[in-house]
Amino acid sequence: MKNNQYIILGQSVFCIDKIKLVAVNYSHILQIKKWRNEQIKFLRQKTLITDKDQIEYYNQVIKPSFLDTKPKQILFSIIEDNYLIGYCGLVHIDWFSRNAELSFLLETKLYSDQDQYFEKFSSFLKMIQQIAKNIGLHKIYTYGYDVSCYRFKPLISQKFTKEANLVDHVLVDNKLTNVLIYSKII
Amino acid sequence: MRNTTISRIREKDLNKVITWKSNQRLSDQIMARKKHLNLNEAKMWLKTNERDKNQVIKGIYQEEFNKLFFVGIVRLMFIDFKAKTTELGIYIGEEDYHNKGVGSNALRLIINHAFQNLNLNKIYLKVANTNEKAIKLYLNNNFKIEGILSEHYFNLTTNAYEDIYHMSLFKKSYII
Numbered sequence: 001m002k003n004n005q006y007i008i009l010g011q012s013v014f015c016i017d018k019i020k021l022v023a024v025n026y027s028h029i030l031q032i033k034k035w036r037n038e039q040i041k042f043l044r045q046k047t048l049i050t051d052k053d054q055i056e057y058y059n060q061v062i063k064p065s066f067l068d069t070k071p072k073q074i075l076f077s078i079i080e081d082n083y084l085i086g087y088c089g090l091v092h093i094d095w096f097s098r099n100a101e102l103s104f105l106l107e108t109k110l111y112s113d114q115d116q117y118f119e120k121f122s123s124f125l126k127m128i129q130q131i132a133k134n135i136g137l138h139k140i141y142t143y144g145y146d147v148s149c150y151r152f153k154p155l156i157s158q159k160f161t162k163e164a165n166l167v168d169h170v171l172v173d174n175k176l177t178n179v180l181i182y183s184k185i186i
Numbered sequence: 187m188r189n190t191t192i193s194r195i196r197e198k199d200l201n202k203v204i205t206w207k208s209n210q211r212l213s214d215q216i217m218a219r220k221k222h223l224n225l226n227e228a229k230m231w232l233k234t235n236e237r238d239k240n241q242v243i244k245g246i247y248q249e250e251f252n253k254l255f256f257v258g259i260v261r262l263m264f265i266d267f268k269a270k271t272t273e274l275g276i277y278i279g280e281e282d283y284h285n286k287g288v289g290s291n292a293l294r295l296i297i298n299h300a301f302q303n304l305n306l307n308k309i310y311l312k313v314a315n316t317n318e319k320a321i322k323l324y325l326n327n328n329f330k331i332e333g334i335l336s337e338h339y340f341n342l343t344t345n346a347y348e349d350i351y352h353m354s355l356f357k358k359s360y361i362i
Contacts, residue, residue: 097338163335163336164332164334164335165332166333166354167308168356169308170266170271181333
């Protein structure tokens with residue numbers, strides 16, 4: 001499988017231990033779509049994504065961004081032992097303020113094992129911070145629904161700060177839920 | 187100042203929108219990037235925003251000498267009808283109408299619209315820490331600070347980072 005490459009990054013693969021980040025690959029997008037639909041209640045996504053939607057998104061948004069010197073987003077497939085376990089990326093990149101939102105999604109079953117979740121999230125989080133630094137960003141931040149505190153542990157352990165608690169901000173399982181914003185100046 | 191209304195933006199007023207959007211200082215004040223639109227692009231901008239079912243966009247009009255002056259824009263964005271939340275954006279583009287209570291009037295009108303007509307429960311907004319008058323206005327209307335995003339916006343007018351305040355108002359805290 002030939003890896004795509006974001007021209008801005010100058011390399012196509014990033015590794016820590018067994019975890020590898022590669023620019024999001026066409027062969028992964030339908031699996032990612034499946035996970036997004038399974039986890040829709042935790043995402044800003046409002047409706048289920050179809051195969052056609054996802055393919056169009058890849059061709060019209062993701063693929064052209066590989067050649068962009070100031071892309072609005074940089075998305076990676078997360079690979080462990082040649083097996084896709086999720087995706088992550090820097091999105092809503094603001095090149096004036098030099099900040100970006102960290103977006104990520106792991107294989108649905110990984111959320112049930114807190115230790116594995118911590119280990120894998122921690123690995124790609126380290127790489128994403130380094131990538132953000134390499135492209136000259138000043139700050140990264142992420143939004144998360146306040147449904148289970150273990151989800152934020154990797155962020156806290158890498159010195160992300162809780163900057164906001166947006167009270168009763170979204171509806172998850174018919175319950176108003178807070179949204180937390182964690183950030184780090186890098 | 188009395189007689190402020192919010193209503194549909196008239197096509198003949200779009201030239202003012204074009205001027206405001208290209209003003210660096212005003213853009214920085216509302217944390218939007220400066221844009222140069224032509225009239226057709228401005229018409230398209232208005233049409234797209236008016237068609238968006240999860241948004242309300244209105245012009246702020248001030249009546250003086252029996253004439254209506256278009257002085258600013260107010261928006262409810264990302265309306266989530268399930269969670270009953272929306273993000274508020276408001277600015278007075280005409281500098282002659284700053285510090286005259288027009289923003290305050292428009293704010294109350296849009297809050298009433300959000301809570302009473304749209305039956306929303308929470309209005310939130312983002313404001314730069316340097317925009318002290320706006321923060322004071324929001325606090326006076328019972329908005330609370332939910333978080334401070336440090337060094338989050340780079341102001342091209344001052345060449346410096348600014349913090350962003352996340353503020354919100356719940357229907358139950360709003361006194362009509």
